[in-house]
Amino acid sequence: MDVYLDHNATSPLDPQAEAAMAVHGRDRFGNPSSLHLHGRLAREALEAARERLARALGAPSTWRLVFTSGGTEAISHALLALAFQRRGGHFVATAVEHAAVLRTLGWLESLGFTSTLVEVDADGAVDPRDVAAALRPDTVLVAVQLANNEVGTVQPVAEAAEAAHRRGVLVLVDAVQALGKLPLRVVRLGGDLWAFSGHKVGGPKGIGALLVRPGLELPPLLHGGGQEGGLRSGTENVAGAVGFSVAAERATVQQ
Numbered sequence: 001m002d003v004y005l006d007h008n009a010t011s012p013l014d015p016q017a018e019a020a021m022a023v024h025g026r027d028r029f030g031n032p033s034s035l036h037l038h039g040r041l042a043r044e045a046l047e048a049a050r051e052r053l054a055r056a057l058g059a060p061s062t063w064r065l066v067f068t069s070g071g072t073e074a075i076s077h078a079l080l081a082l083a084f085q086r087r088g089g090h091f092v093a094t095a096v097e098h099a100a101v102l103r104t105l106g107w108l109e110s111l112g113f114t115s116t117l118v119e120v121d122a123d124g125a126v127d128p129r130d131v132a133a134a135l136r137p138d139t140v141l142v143a144v145q146l147a148n149n150e151v152g153t154v155q156p157v158a159e160a161a162e163a164a165h166r167r168g169v170l171v172l173v174d175a176v177q178a179l180g181k182l183p184l185r186v187v188r189l190g191g192d193l194w195a196f197s198g199h200k201v202g203g204p205k206g207i208g209a210l211l212v213r214p215g216l217e218l219p220p221l222l223h224g225g226g227q228e229g230g231l232r233s234g235t236e237n238v239a240g241a242v243g244f245s246v247a248a249e250r251a252t253v254q255q
Contacts (some may be wrong), residue, residue, distance in 0.1 A: 007200070008149060008177060014202030014247040021204065021243040032236050033225060042238050049238075049245035056248040057196065057211060058184040064212040066228045067241050071176040071197030072100040074210035075143075077232075078172045078193040079104045081218040082140050083113055089140035091115040092164075094126045094155065098174055100195075101143045124153035132163035141170045146178035146189070154182065161190030170216070176200055176208075180251030192216055198244035201251040207240030 004012065024045055030038025032046045046067075054065050068074045079101070083089065091108070093101050095117040105115040116134040120126045131142060142164040147154050161171040173191035175184065180201040186194055194211035198204055210231075212218065224233030 010199045010205065011202050013204060013243070014250060016250060017203055017243040017247040020246045021239040024239040024242055028238075032238055033227065046236055046238050046241055049241040052245040053209060053241075053248055054211075056245070056252045057179070057186065057194070057209075059186050059194075059211055062214040063186070064214070064229065064231075066210045066212065066231045067236060067244075068208045068210055068232060069206055069237075070199075070208035071098075071174070071195050072208075074195035074197075074208050075100040075172070075174060076104050077210055077218070077221050078195065079108070079141070079143070080221055082170065083108050083111075084219055086140050088138065089113060090136050090138045091141055091143065092131060092134045092139055092169075093117055093143040094131075094145065095119050096124055096126075096148055096150075096153075097143055097145055098149055098176070101172075101174065105143075120153070124148055124151050126155055126160065128156050128159035128163050131160045132167075135164065135167050135169055139164075139167065139169045141172055143172045143174065145174040147175075147182060149177045152177075154178075157189045157191060165190065179248060184252070186211065186213075196248075198240065198247065201244075201247050203244035203247035204240050207237055207244045209244070 028041050030042040032039060032042040050065050091105055118126055118130045118134050144155050144157055144160050146157050157173055164171050170192045172193045174195050176197045179196055192213045196209045198207040220231050222233045227233050227236055
């Protein structure tokens with residue numbers, strides 16, 4: 001009997017998510033930017049998926065949810081957009097962040113930005129006091145995982161966010177591994193930007209989301225047709241968004 005135990009790497013596609021996706025890959029295949037019936041049906045499905053996913057993430061309706069190609073793109077968008085907005089800034093991250101954070105920060109350093117990596121204890125946990133000590137007058141953002149992708153350590157996000165916010169610093173939370181495993185309360189935990197991925201919770205690969213708190217404006221990284229409220233141009237992956245939303249809803253209900 002084959003037993004699959006690597007869900008932190010990727011999860012099997014949830015049957016209900018797969019069934020929901022099939023409709024939009026076969027019968028409702030329109031471009032959501034088109035004005036004809038097929039386009040309108042696709043747009044309705046996309047916005048319904050956005051609302052369903054936001055509810056599953058515990059996000060108020062005032063928050064902005066942008067569909068991306070995955071968690072890596074969501075993280076990169078948050079880091080790079082803020083870097084472009086505030087040139088010459090400083091970033092703080094835990095030393096055990098996902099490579100999507102660490103390698104992006106490394107690339108930014110080659111462009112003249114600076115970053116500080118905060119070490120963790122023997123259990124892989126960061127001390128919020130160490131995060132506070134790493135902050136500088138030019139710090140732009142603190143990046144912290146909610147749950148570590150290798151050893152599963154749950155980080156004190158709320159305390160780290162409180163320390164950052166006292167200094168006027170934004171917080172990016174990588175919640176890719178937390179979705180479906182931990183209750184998500186984005187307002188209570190204090191993150192300003194949140195990254196998620198569909199294929200960790202029974203959704204398809206190639207779809208993720210960046211959640212942005214109200215009042216925080218980011219520049220786009222992709223320019224073109226102005227999709228996703230101008231934040232991510234390119235024809236949206238409607239079937240992927242639908243599958244992600246269904247899988248996330250089922251994963252969070254079953255907690």
